[in-house]
Amino acid sequence: MLKLRAIFVGFVAVLVGETSACGRQNANVSHNSTHITCRQGWISKGSGKLKYCYYISAVGDVKSQSKATAACTQKNGMLFFPSDSYESREFKKYVKSNQISTPFYWxxxxxxxxxxxxxxxxxxxxxxxxxxxxxxxxxxxxGECIAVQTQGAMMDDQPCGNKYNYICKSRT
Incomplete structure (x- = not known):
């Protein structure tokens, strides 16, 4: 289970190509024009308009899309969506180069x-x-909701009540 979480954390690192100044998660919240420091349990990645903090649900933390949305909102974030084609391409490259055992994420x-x-x-x-x-x-x-297939990293319409892992993102 920890291996899968490490794979997802690696995905986010590859997704936007940066780490925090110290290269690890940070417990403080701060935001300025050149660096984001995230809350504990979130990781800071990105530059320019792609500065985000990401939260990756644990392997056993699967939810319907509406409950995943609520969980992200409760964490002061939003359920993942690709901001642009760069973020989408980086995700696709990562998934193709790693073996992730869950079939989808919301x-x-x-x-x-x-x-x-x-x-x-x-x-x-x-x-x-x-x-x-x-x-x-x-x-x-x-299928009224969009999940990403972890094999191939392609989008797929799925019943919104299906339970999958999820990724939240936030600006802080």
Whole structure:
């Protein structure tokens, strides 16, 4: 279980290509134009517009998409979504180079009035075309939410009640 968490932490490190100044998690919260220090249990990654703190759920911490969203909100964050094509590409490269045993992890993507969107009110974000897996979205089993397949790192519509791991992100 710890190995999988280490793999996810490695994903975030590769995702944005930086570590904190001391190269480890920090217990303090601070934010300035050049560095983010995250709360305990979160990791600081990124530069420029991709400065975020990430929280990766433990292997046994699986939730439906709505409960994962609530968990991220309770942690003063939001359920993961790719900010841009760079973040999406880095994730895909990481997943392809590592073996992750869970089949999916939740993103904040979902259908709202028959349109795909990221986030929830009042924090909705423009939906940029994700890297859909072949044949997706297919609406199978009322798949109204977007999860990322860990094998291939492609997006897949899934029933929102399915329980998967999740990643939160925050600016602090």
């Amino acid at each position: 993103t904040s993507g979902h259908k709202d009035n028959y349109q795909w969107t990221w986030g929830v009110d009042p924090f909705k974000y423009p939906f940029q075309a994700p890297n859909w897996a072949e044949g997706q979205p297919d609406g199978a089993l009322k």
